[in-house]
Amino acid sequence: xxxxxxxxxxxxxxxxxxxxxxxxxxxxxxxxxxxxxxxxxxxxxxxxxxxxxxxxxxxxxxxxxxxxxxxxxxxxxxxxxxxxxxxxxxxxxxxxxxxxxxxxxxxxxxxxxxxxxxxxxxxxxxxxxxxxxxxxxxxxxxxxxxxxxxxxxxxxxxxxx
Amino acid sequence: xxxxxxxxxxxxxxxxxxxxxxxxxxxxxxxxxxxxxxxxxxxxxxxxxxxxxxxxxxxxxxxxxxxxxxxxxxxxxxxxxxxxxxxxxxxxxxxxxxxxxxxxxxxxxxxxxxxxxxxxxxxxxxxxxxxxxxxxxxxxxxxxxxxxxxxxxxxxxxxxxxxxxxxxxxxxxxxxxxxxxxxxxxxxxxxxxxxxxxxxxxxxx
Numbered sequence: 001x002x003x004x005x006x007x008x009x010x011x012x013x014x015x016x017x018x019x020x021x022x023x024x025x026x027x028x029x030x031x032x033x034x035x036x037x038x039x040x041x042x043x044x045x046x047x048x049x050x051x052x053x054x055x056x057x058x059x060x061x062x063x064x065x066x067x068x069x070x071x072x073x074x075x076x077x078x079x080x081x082x083x084x085x086x087x088x089x090x091x092x093x094x095x096x097x098x099x100x101x102x103x104x105x106x107x108x109x110x111x112x113x114x115x116x117x118x119x120x121x122x123x124x125x126x127x128x129x130x131x132x133x134x135x136x137x138x139x140x141x142x143x144x145x146x147x148x149x150x151x152x153x154x155x156x157x158x159x160x161x
Numbered sequence: 162x163x164x165x166x167x168x169x170x171x172x173x174x175x176x177x178x179x180x181x182x183x184x185x186x187x188x189x190x191x192x193x194x195x196x197x198x199x200x201x202x203x204x205x206x207x208x209x210x211x212x213x214x215x216x217x218x219x220x221x222x223x224x225x226x227x228x229x230x231x232x233x234x235x236x237x238x239x240x241x242x243x244x245x246x247x248x249x250x251x252x253x254x255x256x257x258x259x260x261x262x263x264x265x266x267x268x269x270x271x272x273x274x275x276x277x278x279x280x281x282x283x284x285x286x287x288x289x290x291x292x293x294x295x296x297x298x299x300x301x302x303x304x305x306x307x308x309x310x311x312x313x314x315x316x317x318x319x320x321x322x323x324x325x326x327x328x329x330x331x332x333x334x335x336x337x338x339x340x341x342x343x344x345x346x347x348x349x350x351x352x353x354x355x356x357x358x359x360x361x362x363x364x365x366x
Contacts, residue, residue: 008213008216009213009215009216009316009319010213010323010327011212024216024222024310024312025216025223025310025316026312026313026316027309027310027312027313027317028316028317028320029316029320048212048319048320048323049320049323049324054324060212060327063212063323063327094313096228096313096314096316097230097305097306097307097317099232099303108320135307136309136313137309137310137313137314138310138313139223139310152223154225
């Protein structure tokens with residue numbers, strides 16, 4: 001079994017093959033899984049908010065979709081990846097609570113999903129699979145073996161992207 | 162006011178702890194009435210942690226928990242969330258529904274309305290304590306309920322904190338009848354503008 005590396009909320013990590021990257025209990029956050037099809041490098045980020053435009057000077061860059069994807073790609077390059085070989089899978093972006101009166105801050109999952117897609121498109125990273133939306137939590141596991149992404153839920157089973 | 166929580170000093174923490182204490186005292190009284198039992202409360206623990214540590218509370222990110230979320234309205238606005246671990250939710254529901262204490266927690270409509278009502282009562286008692294302390298008009302909105310992985314539920318208050326800060330502040334309450342304990346975590350996330358107003362009304366800033 002390869003090493004399993006945990007990526008916490010507002011963190012990002014990369015690893016060389018063989019490895020497994022996992023992030024647990026995604027709610028409205030997005031798990032971004034990157035896979036280098038040539039050298040099997042993998043990378044994962046767990047973002048919380050769409051845009052660093054609201055950031056203060058001290059803010060953790062890994063919590064925003066845009067800055068997190070930028071930094072994650074830098075780290076992938078740092079271990080020898082070429083952006084042209086990288087594909088992405090994304091999961092999360094749920095709305096955990098349903099309110100009768102919708103307020104904007106409750107739609108954060110949807111906004112995170114859109115911002116993640118935009119940021120990946122900016123770097124021309126294709127999204128080859130996604131499991132986003134809904135009202136339930138997800139745990140994801142990315143394998144460097146084949147780039148498969150395991151998505152676990154409570155009550156909605158397990159699937160592989 | 163940016164990076165509000167990071168700027169909080171020990172004195173602010175004492176104030177928040179006091180809010181936690183008084184609020185929890187009120188909540189314990191409300192819970193005692195509801196359950197018709199003598200309920201004691203331990204001193205609430207206030208914790209500040211990084212996002213990466215958040216999902217490790219409550220027994221890990223994948224542990225199923227019950228979350229009750231509501232909007233705060235009035236002179237201050239924000240979000241408030243209670244999280245109960247599954248054994249605590251089960252105990253409360255079974256007592257209130259007159260079931261054996263060890264009965265499984267069926268997540269049906271009846272259970273959700275019982276849990277929502279518990280959330281209503283606890284939130285109401287917290288907020289009325291806060292309102293009395295500050296002379297601010299503070300009202301709870303209608304609660305919404307979810308049962309899922311702790312990490313996913315906790316991401317909701319964490320994201321609210323994330324808008325202005327890199328840390329999360331929460332208050333852990335333990336209620337006990339001397340035999341069984343109910344463990345509940347409280348997240349109070351005032352909207353950015355309301356934070357100053359709250360501390361102001363408490364005479365802190």
